[in-house]
Amino acid sequence: MEQNIAVLGPAGTFSDSACQKYQQLCTRPLQPVYYPTIDETFHAVGKECVLGIVPVENTLDGYVQRSLDLLLEMDLKIIREISVPVQFSLVANTENVDEIKTLYVQFKSSGQCRRQIDSLSGVKLVITESNMESFYLVQQGKPGEAAIIPQHMLSQSNAKFQIENVTDSSNNVTRFLVIQPGGVLEQSGFNEIKVSLYVMPQIDEPGVLFRILKIFNDHQVNLVSIMSRPTKRNMGTYNFYLELNGIKEQKADVFEALDSLKKQFPVKVLGIY
Numbered sequence: 555m556e557q558n559i560a561v562l563g564p565a566g567t568f569s570d571s572a573c574q575k576y577q578q579l580c581t582r583p584l585q586p587v588y589y590p591t592i593d594e595t596f597h598a599v600g601k602e603c604v605l606g607i608v609p610v611e612n613t614l615d616g617y618v619q620r621s622l623d624l625l626l627e628m629d630l631k632i633i634r635e636i637s638v639p640v641q642f643s644l645v646a647n648t649e650n651v652d653e654i655k656t657l658y659v660q661f662k663s664s665g666q667c668r669r670q671i672d673s674l675s676g677v678k679l680v681i682t683e684s685n686m687e688s689f690y691l692v693q694q695g696k697p698g699e700a701a702i703i704p705q706h707m708l709s710q711s712n713a714k715f716q717i718e719n720v721t722d723s724s725n726n727v728t729r730f731l732v733i734q735p736g737g738v739l740e741q742s743g744f745n746e747i748k749v750s751l752y753v754m755p756q757i758d759e760p761g762v763l764f765r766i767l768k769i770f771n772d773h774q775v776n777l778v779s780i781m782s783r784p785t786k787r788n789m790g791t792y793n794f795y796l797e798l799n800g801i802k803e804q805k806a807d808v809f810e811a812l813d814s815l816k817k818q819f820p821v822k823v824l825g826i827y
């Protein structure tokens with residue numbers, strides 16, 4: 555039986571590549587269903603789709619803030635992470651680079667092709683929701699229009715002018731999360747475990763962050779990253795998004811640290827994967 559997985563589309567996005575990679579790893583028959591925005595992809599999970607795959611972090615441009623916010627707002631759990639290499643090219647309906655008037659670029663991709671974008675002078679940037687949206691806009695063939703597109707789509711572009719490899723680093727990767735409707739958190743069966751969680755301190759006083767970090771230090775648990783996200787209630791108030799990791803043998807320490815944390819602060823564990 556095929557199961558629907560929500561993916562940012564149209565087909566050909568990096569999210570789609572991540573979905574194909576996940577499908578190979580989990581050997582589960584999945585049917586991708588494409589959505590035009592990250593918000594719609596999230597909201598399809600638990601409705602038309604049993605799973606979703608969403609971008610969370612990029613080497614060059616950091617976290618996808620919208621994904622972090624939706625993970626807090628919605629009742630979902632993370633079951634796996636998938637990383638895919640990300641490289642871009644530029645295509646244009648022009649004879650040369652100087653004739654480009656408009657450049658379509660996805661909101662997260664612009665921070666990964668900074669050098670190329672900054673070198674274009676007098677060009678109007680139009681921000682899109684997905685790299686394949688950018689691709690199809692230029693496929694319409696309007697003169698003077700250009701797009702940053704996934705490198706793997708270059709051979710399928712009919713644009714006259716192309717610049718291959720416009721990414722700021724050859725070592726660029728995006729990490730995606732596989733999500734499903736919330737419920738009891740399962741413990742990962744992998745050799746390494748990762749935990750994503752939100753800590754939502756309701757107080758603003760000296761030492762709050764120190765108390766959070768001390769718990770991980772006391773239990774010798776490795777903190778991979780920490781991000782402040784605004785509570786969106788009052789100016790200057792924050793929740794913290796954290797990622798921890800450890801090897802199988804450290805599972806007990808990780809769970810003890812989470813228990814200590816929960817005794818002191820409101821915590822939402824997003825996944826143990």
Ligand SMILES: O=C(O)C(=O)C[C@]1(C(=O)O)C=C[C@@H](O)C=C1
Nearest residue numbers: 567568569609612662684685728
């Ligand atoms: O537009 C795409 O191709 C996507 O899959 C989205 C997305 C993202 O939003 O992070 C994924 C990978 C790249 O970092 C750029 C864009």
